[in-house]
Each structure stands twice: as structure tokens, then as C-alpha cells.
Amino acid sequence: MSSAPSATARRPGADAAAQKNKVPSKTTIKAGKKGSTSREKAGKGQREEENEYDSLEYIAPLPEEDEKACQPPQKISTKLVARRAFGEEALAGLTGDEIADRVLVLQHVRLDDERVEEIDNLEMLGVGVSHLYLQRNLISTIENLESMRNLQLLCLASNSITVLENLLCLASLKALDVGYNLIQKVQPGQVPASVLYLTTDGNPLEEMGEGEWKEVFEDLPLLRTHDCVDVDRGDGSEGED
Template sequence: MVFITEELVRKKAEHNEGLIGTLEELSLHQEDVEKIEHLNNWCKNLQILYLQANQISKIENLNKLKQLQYLNLAINNVEKVENLERCESLEKLDLTLNFIGDLESIKSLQANIHLKDLYLTGNPCCDYEGYRDYVIAQLPQLESLDIKKITRSERIKARQNLPEIEKRIKNYQEKHRRFREEQKVRHLLKNSSKLTDEEFWQAVAENSPETRMEISKRQKKTNRNVDIDCEQKIKKTARLFDKTGRPLNVNQAKLKFTFSDDDPEMFVLDVALYKYLDTALVDIDLQPIYVKLTVKGKVFQIVFPEEVLVEKAAALRSQTTGHLVLKLPRVNYKGLLTKPIKLKESKSLDKEKQPRNANEKTTEFLEVTGPDKDMDFSKIVENNEKVRKLGFEDNPEVPMLEYG
């Protein structure tokens, strides 16, 4: 049995920062709740309450919810409409797919003067002849019943025929009461709780609150078994990532390996696969920071010290040893210049400037390229003559300027 706890309500009140005292909307659907409790004391400001798809058999403990406008109790085990008189702001009530056979119990809603929409589809009372006219006559404040708008002519006709319809409804209710008593006895005699799951699901079950409860219990039991199986599988499965999503080193396959990072250009991973293992049974998942090998369903995973170039990586398999070798180029490898620039000596270099021995360094000049007229030495001589005429003479004590 599932109870409405403060922890459950606070969890469902995340949109209200976990505060339940000021909560205006609460959804507790599909929680297998069997009893309504505590909400009228904890959440007095509730305006909308969703309780559909539970195992609630009685409407109760809602009398203090003065601001409640919408109550959804669809797909539960309710058999009677009751205890909603003090919910004075109630405008919409959904009781779809319950087990309401006591149609006269809807008279308790006469005090809810603001009630406009009522849903009773899927209840046994909907099969009573004159059901719609009876509800319309007893609840004149309604504007729609089972999503169908109530017309003025329907309302007049229902009031006129109410005395005759009431007698008919009472007979239907008496028949339903006897049917429910027999149904409960059949359920007890059948004792479906002793049936195996296979026998239970193959049996033809009656539509009753007892059957719905039994179905819910069987489903919860099945779900628990599935959860246990999943937990066991998770425990057996290797953990590949931590809580933050970072990959971990894993050797579930228990393979011998060597990881070399001596080469500044690339990493080399050598994994000792079984010699006669078919390569088709090996799956390689290479990522920039790790590689995962799946060998016959078992995982080998290793994390790299730095990123590698996935698109330039190579995987080789030895035909003699069976080893798998992965060559993984590093992203941060810049490489070295393999072709140094070659400088050519200028032809105008004086012989006096030539090195006297092999150990003496010489001044090298870059080869100048361009049109031939730029290298016309006659112009250079003419320019020197002009310089002399201006009064500039060579001084042998001044060192010669070098260009380069």
C-alpha cells in the first residue's frame, strides 16, 4: 500500500520550490495511492488536484480544500460520490472509469453550486436507463455532462420526467448492489491471489475494484522483479565512466597490453589479443581521449594522456602473434623542419673576404631575384663616381660596409 507522505508531496512540488503550504496545483497520478489523506491539512491552497490512475476506493479528507476548483479521480475504485460538499469552489469533477453504481449519491453535489462539468463515463451507472436525465435534473448547476453540453430543452424534459426516472434508477441500483455482493463472494471463492501469474493473466477476469487491485499488485511485483534483474545486470557490466562522464580505464577482458608514449609524434598501443581470435569478434571504438575494445562481449578501455587524431590513426593486426597494434598520432605534435633554407653566396664577394681556413666563418648573402636591370653594375659604378665628385673620398681606415 502506498501512502501520501510529505516527502512525496514535496517531490511533486518542485515547480513551487518544494513548498507545500502555498501549493496551488498537485499531481499524484499513477502513484498506486489507495487512500486520500493529509492534503487538506498540508495544502489548503490547492486549486487543482490530479489523483487519476491510482487505487483510491473512497473520496475523503478533502473537506478543508476551500479553493479546490478541479479534482481528477479518473481510473480509480470509487463506488460512491461523497464528502465533497465543503469544497465550495469546485467547478470540475472527473470520475471517469470508476465503479460508481450508486447514482443517487450524486445528490451530495447539489451543495457545490459552482460545479459546471461532471464526467461519469465508464461507470456502471451510465448503463442505467434515464441516467443522463436523472443527473441533469438533480444537478441544475451543471453546464455539461460527459463532455456533452446540456441544452435548455434537456433540462426541462429531465425535470418533468424526474419522478418516473427516480423509480427506475432505484431498481437499477438495487440490482447493482446484489450483483456487487455476488461479485465479492466470487472473488473470495476464486482466491485469485493463489493463482500463478500465467494462470491469472489467462483467466477471464470480471471488471471490479478487486480485480483492478489484484492487477495492480501483480504489475508491481513484475516491475520489482524486472528492476532486480536490471540491477544485477548493471553490477555485472563494467563501469566505463564516472559520475561526471569522464572515461575510466577498464580491462574486463583481462588482456595484456603495452602503451608506449616515447615517440613525440604518436602513441602506440599493443594489445595481446588471442592468436586465433576472429577479427570480426573485435569492435574498436576510438575517441579523441580514449579507445574502447569489445572482445567477445567484454570491454578493454584505456584513457590517453592527451588527445589523438582519430582520422589519422591506424589499427594493425599481427598474423603471427594475433596482437592488435594501434598507432595514434598526437594532436599537439608540431613536428620539426626537415628542409632548412639554403643560402647562396654572392658572386660580388671579394676574394679578400674569403675564409683563410675552414674554421673561419664567412658572411653569406641571400640570392636576390628580380629583373636584370636591377643588378646592372655599371650603374653602381656611376653612382660611386657621383659620390666622389660631391667630395666624398674613400678612407681606408673606415671599415667597409657589408650588406646581407
């Protein structure tokens, strides 16, 4: 994969992420921190924001022998969301309406590793959802995100996505992880301009040249890191504060 133009690596062993077939079943990659100059200029609110998104997890693909591979795909439902959020025991004895009410107040929704094929039925979630984790599923198309207008973090890593699309409705998005999919090209205008942290590592993007990445980054004025590497704008800056 072509890396960001004129970027400075910020974590050791960055090339290891490209070794898709050699990673263990679960690998967490922490985004590095910004340079000291940026931190000195940052206020308390921004430092808290960076701490939150610097801990963005990336979970590597499951091995082929994973025990869930033989299980049928499932759809996103209130029951699935609630089970992941609260556990079966906590839901025992609750009515359907009571479960739905609990789901409505969730801010972080984890649906990773659930053999989900389609992004749908998100209208059941409340407008307060800020984090949506859909990594390690069977998703091939990015769709039906219009109701997620306050979403700040979206993880779609380790799916079967071929095109970045239908993301511009996420005007509050700050962190997007689409690592280890089947994306061959990132086009200008496909990623919301609000994004600060972008991960595309592990996609077949070898044909993306430095000039093409520069065009993508020009449409992302707030972008700070791409694949855990500081984005160099060519004028000495590393993204906008």
C-alpha cells in the same frame, strides 16, 4: 453508459471512450467548447474560465503489465507531494520545514499514478490548492476533503471508487472527473451544485435512465457538460452562464 438526456455530441468518436480495454496506456480527451451563442454572451472572465477547464485531461487506465503494479501502495505525504511538484534535485539540501513551506503555497497538486490507496493527510496542503489530480491510483473511497475548501478541479479517474460521497464540502468545485471507476449510480445531491464539468464515462452506469440523469442535472444548475457533451435543459439552454 447512458448519456445525458437530449444532449448534442460535440466531439467525434465519443463512443471510443467506452472501449476501456482498447485504449492506450495514456489517452487525453479534451472537453469540447460551448456553442457560439453561449460564447457570444460570455464575458472575458468566463472565456478564460472555459479555456482552463476545456483542457481538463482524462488519463485512461494503465495496462495490467504496468511496471508500477508490483510496487507497494503509498500514503500521501509532504515528501511525496514535494517530489512530484519540484523534483528530487530541487529538494536536495532543504530541511523538512523548508519543504513543508514550499508545499503550503502549491496551487496545483499532482499525485496521479502513485499507487495511493487513501485520500488523507491533505491538511498539509495550503488553502490555496485549486487543482488536485489523483487519477490512476488505488483509491476506493472519497474522503477527507474538508480542508480543500477552495478546490476547483478534482480528478479521481481510473481508481476503484464505488460511491460518490463526501464531495459537498467542496463548495468551489467546478470540474469533477470520476471516469473509469466502479460507480453504478449517481444520485441527486452527491455532486456539489457549483460543478460546471462532470465526467462519469467508463463507469458501469448502464442502469441509469434518462429520467434519473435529469434528476441529477436538476441539482446541478450550473452544469455545462457531462462526458464532454453539452447538457440540454430541455428549454433550449445548455447550462446557466
